[in-house]
Amino acid sequence: MSLTQYQRKFAQHRMAFGTNLLSPELVQALIRAAVACAENQKEETGIIDFICGIYLQCRDEITPHFTGDFAALVNQNLPIHRFGHEGLGPKTMPNRNTSEKASASGWSVSLNYSDGLVRLLWLSAQLANSVGKSASVKDVVAALALDRDWLEELSRTGIVASRNVANFEKEVRTIVFYAAAHTGEGWPREMEFERSGDLRPPFTLEISTPSGRFQPVHSAKVKLNDLEVAGVAWPENPTASVEVELRNSNKIEIELDGPMFGSVEVKVRGNPP
Numbered sequence: 001m002s003l004t005q006y007q008r009k010f011a012q013h014r015m016a017f018g019t020n021l022l023s024p025e026l027v028q029a030l031i032r033a034a035v036a037c038a039e040n041q042k043e044e045t046g047i048i049d050f051i052c053g054i055y056l057q058c059r060d061e062i063t064p065h066f067t068g069d070f071a072a073l074v075n076q077n078l079p080i081h082r083f084g085h086e087g088l089g090p091k092t093m094p095n096r097n098t099s100e101k102a103s104a105s106g107w108s109v110s111l112n113y114s115d116g117l118v119r120l121l122w123l124s125a126q127l128a129n130s131v132g133k134s135a136s137v138k139d140v141v142a143a144l145a146l147d148r149d150w151l152e153e154l155s156r157t158g159i160v161a162s163r164n165v166a167n168f169e170k171e172v173r174t175i176v177f178y179a180a181a182h183t184g185e186g187w188p189r190e191m192e193f194e195r196s197g198d199l200r201p202p203f204t205l206e207i208s209t210p211s212g213r214f215q216p217v218h219s220a221k222v223k224l225n226d227l228e229v230a231g232v233a234w235p236e237n238p239t240a241s242v243e244v245e246l247r248n249s250n251k252i253e254i255e256l257d258g259p260m261f262g263s264v265e266v267k268v269r270g271n272p273p
Helices: 005-017 024-039 047-065 070-077 100-105 115-129 137-145 148-155
Strands: 175-182 190-194 200-208 219-224 227-233 239-244 249-257 262-271
Touching: 005 024, 005 115, 024 047, 024 115, 024 137, 047 070, 047 115, 047 137, 047 148, 115 137, 137 148, 175 190, 175 249, 200 219, 200 227, 227 239, 249 262
Parallel strands: none
Antiparallel strands: 175 262, 190 249, 200 239, 200 262, 219 227, 219 249
C-alpha cells in the first residue's frame, strides 16, 4: 500500500492535531521517534523507529507484551537517543544570540512517517475509537498482532510477541476435518469426510490429548483410509502431527485407551489457495 502525497499529508496532520486519534503518550512517543530519526539522519520514521520511541517514552508499557532486547534494538536502530524530557527535543537548540529568526520560531522536526506507520497508527486509533477512547500503547500492540508482515518485521529485529493470538484465517479457515472423541460409550469412533474443494495440499493430520477440560487418554491411535498414521500417549507424547494424503472421500478411525472421560482432538488441515 502506497499513499499519495496528499493522503499522507492529511493523515499526518490529523495525527498531529486530531483530538480522538492518539493518546498524549503516543503523541510524545511519535515526537521522540521523529527527533531521534532526525538526529540519526533518517529521512522518515518507520514502524521500528516508532516502537523505539514507545520504549523511550514508556518502556514499562511496551516490554510486557514482547520478548527480546529492546535496549539493544534502540541502540542499533537509533544510536543517538535520549530518555526523559530531553528526548522530546533536539540536543542542540537554536542559539538565541546568533539567530534572531531561530529565537522567534523555536525549533522544529520534520514529521515524515512511512506509509506502514501511518496505517499502524490509524488501525490503532480505529480499535481504540470503537470503545470510546484514543489509541494507547495497548492498542498499538493489538494492531501489530493483526498484521503478519508487521510482526515479521519486528521478529527480524529480535522482538517477538509474547502471547499467542487467535487467528481466524490460520486456525479456522485451514480446517478440512475436525472431531473431538471421548472414551465414554456412544461417541463415534469412525467418521467420514469429503476433501474441501478450496484447500490445497500438503494436508496435515494433528492429534492431541486432552480435548478442552476433559481428561487425557492413556493412548490413542488414528487411522486414515485404513492406514495407521498417528498416535499419542499421555503424558510423554500428548500431541502428534503428520503430513497425509487425502482422497475425495475419506474415513477416519480413532482407537482410544481409557480412562473414563478421556478425550482427544483430531484435526486435518490444508492450505488456502
